[in-house]
Amino acid sequence: MNLSDPFHGIRVLRDVMVPMRDGVCLATDIYLPTGADGPVPALLERTPYGKRETNHADRSAADPEPRSKPLMAAAFARAGYAYVLQDCRGRYGSGGIFAKYVNEGEDGVDTIAWLRAQSWCDGSVGTLGLSYGAHVQAALAAYAPVGLRAMFLDSGGFSSAYHSGIRQGGAFELKQLTWAVKHARLSPETAADPARKAALHAEDIRDWVRVNPWTKGHSPVAAAPEYEDYVLEQWANETFSDFWRRPGLYAAGHYGGFADAPMVHLSSWYDPYALTATENYVALAALKRGPVKLVLGPWTHGQRSVTHAGDVDFGPAATLDGNIAPNHVALRRAWFDRHLRGLDTPDYLASPVKLFVMGGGSGRRNPEGRLDHGGRWRDETSWPLPDATPVEFHLQPDGGLDTRAPKVTAEAAWRHDPSDPVPTIGGAIASGAPLMEAGAYDQRETPQVFGAKVPGRALADRADVLTFQTEPLAEAVEVTGPISARLWVSSSALDTDVTIKLVDVYPPSPDYPEGYAMNLTHGVLRLRFRESFDQPVLMVPGEIYDVAIEGFPTSNLFAAGHRIRLDIAGSNFPHFDVNPNTGAPAGEASEPIVAENRVHLGPATPSYILLPVVPRRPA
DSSP states (O other), X not given: OOTXXXXXXXXXXXXXXXXXXXXXXXXXXXXXXXXXXXXXXXXXXXXXXXXXXXXXXXXXXXXXXXOBHHHHHXXXXXXXXXXXEEEOTTSTTOOSOOOTTTTHHHHHHHHHHHHHTSTTEEEEEEEEEETHHHHHHHHHHTTOOTTEEEEEEESOOOSOTTTTTSEETTEEBTHHHHHXXXXXXXXXXXXXXXXXXXXXXXXXXXXXXXXXXXXXXXXXXXXXXXXXXXXXXXXXXXXXXXXXXXXTTOGGGGGGGSOOXXXXXXXXXESTTHHHHHHHHHHHHHHOOSOEEEEEEEEETTOTTSSEEBTEEOOGGGSSBTTTBSOHHHHHHHHHHHHHSOOOOXXXXXXXEEEEEEOOSOOSBOTTSOEEOOEEEEEESSSSOTTOEEEEEEEOTTSBEESSOOSSOEEEEEEEOTTSOOBOOSBSOSSOTTTOOOBBOBSBOOTTSTTOOSTTOBGGGSTTOEEEEOOOOSSOEEEEEOOEEEEEEEESSSOOEEEEEEEEEEOOOSSOTTOEEEEEEXXXXXXXXXXXXXXXXXXXXXXXXXXXXXXXXXXXXXXXXXXXXEEEESOOBTTBOOOOSSXXXXXSOOOOOOEEEEEEESSSSOOEEEEEEEOOOOO
């Protein structure tokens, strides 16, 4: 018996070609326990990233070296599961043409039906996976396939890809472009075609990201038409049409028929699917027997085993490892052991909601050079928190932010020049390399920031950024929950964007002589969608409009002496495409113009950010 062999006691079936309803076959590797006494439950992970590749998140705090998917599969197979890894349609070993997101529901349903027909499967199937591996789970769950008994959705599973993930507030998320460029190069067609490979590698996304829009044959993925086609389709479909209401993109439209299975929705504050996780949890916990669980950490996308996000550290309590469960593998195994096999395993998620409240650290620079922001885990009974009170923080004429509405009428102006957009510095981002990084950062331009022109300049000092902030807080204030803003705005243009950003402002200190402006969450609205995402309506220049901007959720303890700040601008690039201010539909080229924008303040135009303030609780 060779205990050093990670595949000891496991039978591996490689590249089993599983047929789909349209005749396309998907390459599937199956890891089976050889000592099982009869059929066993199957765990299905579907991926576009290669069923034998290594994911950056498959690691632990104790062993930071990521483990390959076969090694992860072997660990579950040794625990008594049939672990099934499948390449998505058109990726790696699978047949068919890849079209991002749109075939995953039917392909997942067909795969589960095939698994249940195998002699080694006991008829019970659990699904798991990160990011795209979570999107495919939500897509198939919308069809409630027979045999789906438990799910673990890690950082994904679109509640509505139109509202967060592909588009947000009507704007297009440019991570879709960086993803397309990277993965067109990794596609099976590219590997088989030297000319296509050379053409794709000759292009640099940095040269193309300012091109708005890409067009057929005029993009960095022109040599990979299947990738170019879906990008152009997503970008041009700017209204909330039937295109976006399909199960793979819009779980919210299919919650009623969604699978009623125990499920975990795990995400993090600096992840692009934090909003998706909370929306899925709120709806499905109310509709299903479940149980349905929600976990929200302080991490970036999938980085649950590190203590930092960007340039900010949250302390040793921040990791999933050792704080929620021994590690991610143990957490998922306990979940499936309990719900697929009926075993009495540790209940690491006994409470419906487990979230990490950021803040409470020393504020010093730690040995790794990051801001020590701190934080702690807390169990909750529901989301949003029952004791959170929505508080209006009103924009003041002097740049203040106060719970009292201003008594005089005023306005604050900024201009949005599409040729000089406000650069993205951190945030809830994934797949943004090499253009942008996720996480929390001092909101200050550095040479590493794409689009930064004045290294060292604070974004608050830009003429195209408005800032409104409280006086230094007399006592700590916790903000936990959904974030939104109501603003009264006008513009010289027919259309423009309004972006918001919630910031925790540290006072100056020996380690940070100019203070530290830590980004928490963001929002954006393309103003032609101010009335509806179904039917855009251009603005009348100079007319004042009452608009609502939805932000991402967060949880942060603003320490005494800190300030709560709201930043307003007309762009957040390259997180989102830049509005040319012309009113031209997405996908149609137009000559950009400068927009002169105003936010209006006063008794008749009460502009404010709505923050869920949580009362201090006993320690």
